[in-house]
Amino acid sequence: MTTVDGVQPAWHDWIVTNLRRGCNRQSMIESMVQAQFDAAFASTCIECIAKDMKNGASSRLSPSEPYRYEAGRIASGNIIALSDFTVKVAFRLNRPDVVLLEGFMSNAECDELVALSRQKLLPSTIVDPQSGDTKIIAARSSEGTYFQRGENELVRRLERRMSELMNWPVERGEGIQILYYRVGAEYRPHFDYFPVQDPGSAPHLAKGGQRVATLVMYLNDVADGGGTFFPNIGLNVTPLCGSALYFAYANSMSQVDPATLHGGSPVLAGEKWIATKWLRQNQYGG
Ligand SMILES: O=C(O)CCC(=O)C(=O)O
Ligand SMILES: [Fe+2]
Known part of the structure; x- marks a missing residue:
């Protein structure tokens, strides 16, 4: 999936984390636009990554790359x-x-x-x-x-x-x-x-x-x-x-x-x- 390959790892992880938190996709696009992304490109990236997350498929990482930690599932706090x-x-x-x-x-x-x-x-x-x-x-x-x-x-x-x-x-x-x-x-x-x-x-x-x-x-x-x-x-x-x-x-x-x-x-x-x-x-x- 070439579109997603064009996103830096940090942005990829940011998208994954925010999708997992249930963030509104439009507000994610707006944040990416503020960081100089093209709106259509940002939207496509978010859709592709959301699809990959749903399918459990990898678009970017090879199995030999070190494990990437993502936001935890359990709520914060004591x-x-x-x-x-x-x-x-x-x-x-x-x-x-x-x-x-x-x-x-x-x-x-x-x-x-x-x-x-x-x-x-x-x-x-x-x-x-x-x-x-x-x-x-x-x-x-x-x-x-x-x-x-x-x-x-x-x-x-x-x-x-x-x-x-x-x-x-x-x-x-x-x-x-x-x-x-x-x-x-x-x-x-x-x-x-x-x-x-x-x-x-x-x-x-x-x-x-x-x-x-x-x-x-x-x-x-x-x-x-x-x-x-x-x-x-x-x-x-x-x-x-x-x-x-x-x-x-x-x-x-x-x-x-x-x-x-x-x-x-x-x-x-x-x-x-x-x-x-x-x-x-x-x-x-x-
Ligand atoms: O017995 C344990 O403490 C661990 C059990 C375990 O690893 C498992 O059920 O997969
Ligand atoms: Fe086990």
Whole structure:
């Protein structure tokens, strides 16, 4: 797309950021005209970039270019007031984009989700990079289950809350995944996104596009171990009942951020229950 290639990277990022914020396109054109752009050229650039963002396609960047960070999805501030819950920000990291939130779920909601899952646990699987099939491997020794989107009242309530927190439509999310780790169980470092170079990613990317962000919700306190760790940045998040860990790793140009390599460290004492939500670029299922 030659028109967009003519825009400097800083302006490209400015357009992406403002489109994501829902800015009025006419006022964006006016700002660009003030910065000496031709109005028709500015308008075309904005339309092309908006189209690329919608399709999750890249018009400008090659996969080898460093990941470009864009405006975060989670509102700024120390306290985030959602319709039915007020959430505290425990910390924010910008590169990679990681936010830890306290009080995202009540203890009763955590207990209810665990109770609904306990009876239907199965060994966890991963996506085979070659075939795209799911398979059981030693590097992921948890057990788990899923809830379909909108499956019950609790799931619907949590989905609305997550959608509001992450400013992302419910329809662009996978069903909630529940994971249960016994003592010794772990999930070795991995990426949540589907690497485009792996043939096995294709069928997953075809259904809803790339994964763009993860929300891990801790459903209990773990007596020892079981932190979510990011080996490339030396971060280890302690699981605390009701907290939620957000991290984002795909931008509007479909680049993915390898700094978000992460895993679940072995549970040393007690047990660990989490719920995971993955956001997709496009509508997923349904
Ligand atoms: O167990 C954890 O803390 C991390 C889980 C995880 O990485 C995942 O579900 O993709
Ligand atoms: Fe993960």
